[in-house]
Amino acid sequence: MEPYRTAEPDDGAAIAEIVTLAFSTDPLWGPALARADGGLSHQRAYWDVFVAGALRYPATGVAVDDGRIAALTMWIPWGGTELTPEQEQQVGDLIRAELPERDDDLHELFRQFEESRPDEPHHYLSLFATHPEQRGRGIGMGLLRHDLERLDSLGLAAYLESSNPANDARYAGVGFEPVARFEHPTTGAVVTTMWRDPR
Numbered sequence: 001m002e003p004y005r006t007a008e009p010d011d012g013a014a015i016a017e018i019v020t021l022a023f024s025t026d027p028l029w030g031p032a033l034a035r036a037d038g039g040l041s042h043q044r045a046y047w048d049v050f051v052a053g054a055l056r057y058p059a060t061g062v063a064v065d066d067g068r069i070a071a072l073t074m075w076i077p078w079g080g081t082e083l084t085p086e087q088e089q090q091v092g093d094l095i096r097a098e099l100p101e102r103d104d105d106l107h108e109l110f111r112q113f114e115e116s117r118p119d120e121p122h123h124y125l126s127l128f129a130t131h132p133e134q135r136g137r138g139i140g141m142g143l144l145r146h147d148l149e150r151l152d153s154l155g156l157a158a159y160l161e162s163s164n165p166a167n168d169a170r171y172a173g174v175g176f177e178p179v180a181r182f183e184h185p186t187t188g189a190v191v192t193t194m195w196r197d198p199r
Contacts, residue, residue, distance in 0.1 A: 003139075004146045007060035007072065012051050014069045015062070019047045022129035028163035028189040032106060035098060042098035049090050050074075053083040054126055063143040071140035073147050074127040078156075082126055105186050112182045116193045118159055123151055125160035145174055151198060158196040168192055175199065 007015060020043050023029040033043050051074070054060050059075035076082055083091065095103055117124070130140035151158055160176065162168050168178070176194035183190055 003063055003065065004061060004143055005064065006058055007055060007062045009055055011060075011062060011069060012048075012055055015055075015060070015072050015074075016044060016048045016051045018069065018072060018131045019051065019127055019129050020044045021132050023047070023127075026163055027165070028184055028187075028191060031187050031189065032102065032109060032184060033099065042094065045094055045098075046091065049087050049094070050082060050127065053081070053087050056080075056084075059123070061143055061147050063139045065134060065139060069131075070134040071130040071143050072127070073125060073143055075147065076124040076126050078121045078123065080124075105184070108185045112191070113161060116161065116180060116182060116191075118179075118195065120157070122157040122159045122195070125158060128160070141170060141174070148174055148196070155198045157198055160194050162192045162194055163189070165190060165192065168194070 020040060023033075024040055024043060033046060035042055054074040054076060057075070057077055057080055059077050061073040061075070062069045063071040095106055099106070125144075128140065128144065134140075148158060158176070160171065162171060171194050172178075174196070176196045179193045179195050181190055181192050
């Protein structure tokens with residue numbers, strides 16, 4: 001059976017769980033969304049909103065292993081948005097309720113992400129994650145290559161923001177080139193923006 005498919009609305013919970021687990025240890029998002037007691041419940045609620053936003057479009061891919069989602073690629077097509085206005089409000093309310101001490105830093109981080117996005121047409125890789133138990137098997141990169149082949153066939157460029165420098169070489173290996181960098185306003189964690197022309 002083909003291991004890659006387009007995500008369906010019923011996949012939302014599994015996708016959000018993987019994103020929460022993967023990004024809780026991310027060099028940027030782990031500290032940025034950390035709560036003093038170490039709990040992750042607020043992070044799951046945070047990522048739930050972004051997953052719901054992405055699933056408005058038929059552009060999220062999943063890799064399935066042994067009947068379960070093992071990795072995902074959440075793409076936002078050109079002209080689309082990560083969140084609806086209502087979802088943006090949800091995120092803001094959640095941050096004020098759960099992470100009030102990080103409100104200013106997170107809004108500055110969001111501003112930097114927005115200002116870094118290119119103006120020319122592209123598909124935006126909003127989130128890319130592999131379940132921690134499935135890491136090291138090439139499942140995630142296989143899914144990304146599959147997606148990029150599809151974008152190439154359509155003549156579409158791709159853009160992403162790498163929040164983990166350890167992944168930059170992997171992205172370069174599939175054709176992404178670094179464009180710019182910015183840092184978390186408090187922790188100094190580096191984000192590298194990367195672009196890939198269609199082949």
